[in-house]
Amino acid sequence: MTQLLAARAGEITPAMRRVAEKEGVTPEFVRQGVAAGTIVIPANINHQNLDPVGFGRGLRTKVNANIGTSTGFPDPARELEKLQVVQSAGADAVMDLSTGGDIDLGRRQIIRASRLPVGTVPVYQAFLENRAKRGNMLTMSAADLFEVIERHCADGADFITVHCGITLEVLKRLKNQPRLTDIVSRGGSFLTAWMLHHGQENPLYEQYDRLLEICLKHDVTLSLGDGLRPGCLADATDRPQLQELIILGELTDRARAAGVQVMVEGPGHVPLDQIAANVQVQKTLCQGAPFYVLGPLVTDIAPGYDHITAAIGGAVAAAAGADFLCYVTPAEHLGLPTLEDVREGIMACRLAAHAADIAKGVPGALEWDRQMSAARKALDWDKQTALALDPRKAARFRQERNPDGHEACTMCGDYCAMKIVGQYLGKASAGC
Missing domain, CATH: 3.20.20.540 (Radical SAM ThiC family, central domain)
Structure with missing residues (x-):
């Protein structure tokens, strides 16, 4: 039985459950999409x-x-x-x-x-x-x-x-x-x-x-x-x-x-x-x-x-x-x-x-950006790297272009806009 035939029969297959888990949606949502043909799960037996x-x-x-x-x-x-x-x-x-x-x-x-x-x-x-x-x-x-x-x-x-x-x-x-x-x-x-x-x-x-x-x-x-x-x-x-x-x-x-x-x-x-x-x-x-x-x-x-x-x-x-x-x-x-x-x-x-x-409006998409923004505000470079689309490239750029232990980046140096404003807003302790 194909994924499509199973979905039409009301069956939630292991593949549908796995897709739902990765997407943050319900297995029934996936089943309905497969049954309607608006979702496919390419999964050769x-x-x-x-x-x-x-x-x-x-x-x-x-x-x-x-x-x-x-x-x-x-x-x-x-x-x-x-x-x-x-x-x-x-x-x-x-x-x-x-x-x-x-x-x-x-x-x-x-x-x-x-x-x-x-x-x-x-x-x-x-x-x-x-x-x-x-x-x-x-x-x-x-x-x-x-x-x-x-x-x-x-x-x-x-x-x-x-x-x-x-x-x-x-x-x-x-x-x-x-x-x-x-x-x-x-x-x-x-x-x-x-x-x-x-x-x-x-x-x-x-x-x-x-x-x-x-x-x-x-x-x-x-x-x-x-x-x-x-x-x-x-x-x-x-x-x-x-x-x-x-x-x-x-x-x-x-x-x-x-x-x-x-x-x-x-x-x-x-x-x-x-x-x-x-x-x-x-x-x-x-x-x-x-x-x-x-x-x-x-x-x-x-x-x-x-x-x-x-x-x-x-x-x-x-x-x-x-x-x-x-x-x-x-x-x-x-x-x-x-x-x-x-x-x-x-x-x-x-x-x-x-x-x-x-x-x-895909679930979780905007949240990823929100977390990155929070890490930038805190000058948390490790977290920024972990959240980057390409962590390897982000880590390399950070290492090659900034002195060891330097809190800000060399783009702004001592004149980090968020850090300056944060001092006046009482947020300096957050880093930037």
Whole structure:
């Protein structure tokens, strides 16, 4: 029985109880959200060491980190190091986007080592295996694709990104409304090339019921991918993107009817003033399904700083109702991220998520800030460090830039504003 079917039957599963405990809400609140489809708990029955996480309405905004090999860096050991950074930096989920080396081995190692929900994109491996075997990835058959999907689910992937909304009809709209950057989704580009080469419908759309059967068997959450997400501001919120989203809304209904949990992925590169509208349209068309967004990036001009452009967009999106943010690292658009890039990307994304949680009134969000303010007032540096989003970085900055035993920081030195005013308000004994 999947989490969704259990919730509809009135059963509170151990996973629901654990999510409720971590979120500070009641187990019944979680059960009702799962039953309605506004909360998902990606929890594959084959993922043995999973600490369940909930995504959706009324819960803390979650953060995903992408890792994975490439043809240039095929060593899975490197990605296991990144996984340790992902977990220590406070991400809520991780996706293995591997395209190089032994993809099966790397995925299985990541799932075994991860206490976080693990997502994958099976279509990558399906196409790449056909290229390796037959010299041309377009030789892939529907049977090949579903065999790889089954393999990922049997290995314990908790959620899978599947680009089911790219149809021949949608591609007609793409041809009729040319884009500046066309298709930037890797999975979306693979499927588009396959469909146009063969003149056949997307097998993930045409055989959607077959996909649902596999997910039902392993209790895998579908993450309906946005293969036509905009890759630049000029392409945002166009007809192909919205047509795909309409189809994803219909597929959301079918997944829920089959007892399969589902969330929906979103853009992409979006101007700041269009983000809230994008979230509202998704929530309306997809009946409140959890919304998983990449960024959104609010400008195209910041290579090296795209973790910041994504954090700006992510905060706006989450405040408007998005539930799950995919991190972007400083290396986005430039190359595979380093360990430090991964950490920086996670921290920027967590910052965006927390800012949105304050705006949404998520339990405990504002209290964290109140405690930090009290620690600053008291010049309690140890507590400030412990409460910091990134305690490691805060401790390093404090140690490197302030003399030992110095009460204030070197920004103000002897002229700490709170300390000066505190003396006149009779609060000097508190420190500042």
